[in-house]
Amino acid sequence: MLGLILRRQSERKYSNKPVEPDRLERIIEAGRMAPSACNAQPWKFVVATDAEVIAGLAKAASAKLLGMNGFVGQANVIVVIVREKPNITSRVGGVVKSKDYSSFDVGIAVNSMILQAAAEGIGSCIIGWFDEKEVKRILGIPSSRRVDLMITLGYPEGERRNKKRKPGDVTVSYNRY
Amino acid sequence: MLGLILRRQSERKYSNKPVEPDRLERIIEAGRMAPSACNAQPWKFVVATDAEVIAGLAKAASAKLLGMNGFVGQANVIVVIVREKPNITSRVGGVVKSKDYSSFDVGIAVNSMILQAAAEGIGSCIIGWFDEKEVKRILGIPSSRRVDLMITLGYPEGERRNKKRKPGDVTVSYNRY
Numbered sequence: 001m002l003g004l005i006l007r008r009q010s011e012r013k014y015s016n017k018p019v020e021p022d023r024l025e026r027i028i029e030a031g032r033m034a035p036s037a038c039n040a041q042p043w044k045f046v047v048a049t050d051a052e053v054i055a056g057l058a059k060a061a062s063a064k065l066l067g068m069n070g071f072v073g074q075a076n077v078i079v080v081i082v083r084e085k086p087n088i089t090s091r092v093g094g095v096v097k098s099k100d101y102s103s104f105d106v107g108i109a110v111n112s113m114i115l116q117a118a119a120e121g122i123g124s125c126i127i128g129w130f131d132e133k134e135v136k137r138i139l140g141i142p143s144s145r146r147v148d149l150m151i152t153l154g155y156p157e158g159e160r161r162n163k164k165r166k167p168g169d170v171t172v173s174y175n176r177y
Numbered sequence: 178m179l180g181l182i183l184r185r186q187s188e189r190k191y192s193n194k195p196v197e198p199d200r201l202e203r204i205i206e207a208g209r210m211a212p213s214a215c216n217a218q219p220w221k222f223v224v225a226t227d228a229e230v231i232a233g234l235a236k237a238a239s240a241k242l243l244g245m246n247g248f249v250g251q252a253n254v255i256v257v258i259v260r261e262k263p264n265i266t267s268r269v270g271g272v273v274k275s276k277d278y279s280s281f282d283v284g285i286a287v288n289s290m291i292l293q294a295a296a297e298g299i300g301s302c303i304i305g306w307f308d309e310k311e312v313k314r315i316l317g318i319p320s321s322r323r324v325d326l327m328i329t330l331g332y333p334e335g336e337r338r339n340k341k342r343k344p345g346d347v348t349v350s351y352n353r354y
Contacts, residue, residue: 001181001296002203005210005289026179032348033182033340034288037305041343050352082354093306100280101305104326107284111211112182115292119178128214128278129270141354149281163210166218171209175227177259177318 004118009161011123012071014154019076023120024049027153028079030116034109037101038093040086043109046139048078056138057150061130068129075152079113080139081106083146106148113151123156181295186338188300189248191331196253200297201226204330205256207293211286214278215270217263220286223316225255233315234327238307245306252329256290257316258283260323283325290328300333 024047031045048054057080058073072078086094086102094101110126117124127150135147165171201224208222225231234257235250249255263271263279271278287303294301304327312324342348 001178001293002207002210004178005207005293008212010212028349029345030179030182032342032345033179035185035187035291035303037303039341041348043348044354045349046354047349047351053352097306097309099305099325100277103277103280104284104287104305107281108288110281111285111288112292114212115289116178116182126212126214128276128281129274132274139352139354148276164216165209168206168209171218171220172205172222172224174224175230175316177221177223177316 004115006163008114008118009163010125011154011156011158012125013156013158014074014076014123015157017155019122019153019155023122024077024153026120027113027116027122031109031113034112036105036108038087038089040090040102040105042084042086042090042102042105044082044084046080046082046141048080053138054078057135060134060138061127061150063129069127072127072152074154076154079151079153080135080147081110081149081151082141083148103148110149110151117153121155122153123158125152127152181292183340185291185295186340187302188331188333188335189302190333190335191251191253191300192334194332196299196330196332200299201254201330203297204290204293204299208286208290211289213282213285215264215266217267217279217282219261219263219267219279219282221259221261223257223259223318225257230315231255234312237311237315238304238327240306246304249304249329251331253331256328256330257312257324258287258326258328259318260325280325287326287328294330298332299330300335302329304329
């Protein structure tokens with residue numbers, strides 16, 4: 001498992017090879033089966049496989065001035081994560097503890113999907129910067145919903161990079177902050 | 178990978194068998210290497226292994242009236258996830274897009290840890306309901322920080338349950354919401 005976590009990286013270059021339907025299904029299933037606060041599952045996954053839809057989403061994500069997300073159109077599939085209203089238990093709990101549990105839930109589901117993708121040999125990249133209104137328009141998502149993140153999927157063509165992380169003695173401590 | 182995702186469940190009963198240090202290290206490492214928006218890694222993991230600290234955290238998490246979290250004291254280890262300030266790129270991005278990317282990041286890291294735990298044969302449960310002030314006091318966490326979640330770890334003694342999830346046709350759609 002840790003090997004897979006270390007192998008996974010944000011892939012920003014994809015080949016033309018399509019993601020096989022059974023692989024895609026398992027990736028989505030990994031998200032669907034993810035745990036969430038009070039089992040609320042506050043998400044809907046809109047899976048873009050249509051070339052025109054993908055092109056639209058890529059345009060909504062591109063930020064030329066910032067030099068970001070130019071690669072999104074290369075993706076073979078884009079999974080758009082829509083936040084749905086959590087169940088009452090999670091909502092009330094969140095109000096009492098002033099925590100938005102459903103954001104953690106979305107992160108959890110997204111991580112399960114990118115790890116399943118890595119296990120399938122499929123590259124992925126989490127996209128958090130896009131024109132949300134435009135994404136909603138393209139996919140017919142109700143304006144009341146938030147679109148938190150998207151995941152690009154495709155066979156990777158980029159090089160393996162070394163992970164850069166803060167050292168363990170900054171990130172981890174024992175029994176005391 | 179999907180097999181592991183399906184096997185993982187929220188474990189609320191643990192044996193006395195200690196979690197071996199090398200397994201615990203790999204679980205923490207899984208969180209440390211998790212991806213995050215702009216690689217901000219907005220987290221610190223405080224790992225409680227001391228029996229007295231664990232007892233204190235268990236008391237802070239117990240909600241007798243709600244019949245919740247009575248099992249936390251059985252945990253052999255508790256990982257407390259403290260949210261740290263994200264880097265400037267993630268912060269500015271979050272303001273522009275009115276998204277708190279660091280909540281997604283926390284969910285991602287937590288999921289990597291519980292999946293690594295499952296791979297090690299260690300049971301886990303994500304705890305989101307606790308007296309945050311008290312947890313901070315016990316661990317000496319600065320009052321400016323948020324403590325989002327905790328993870329209990331230990332060898333599981335509970336029974337395997339079937340996962341209950343919304344059906345796929347509710348959670349998933351293609352090319353259109």
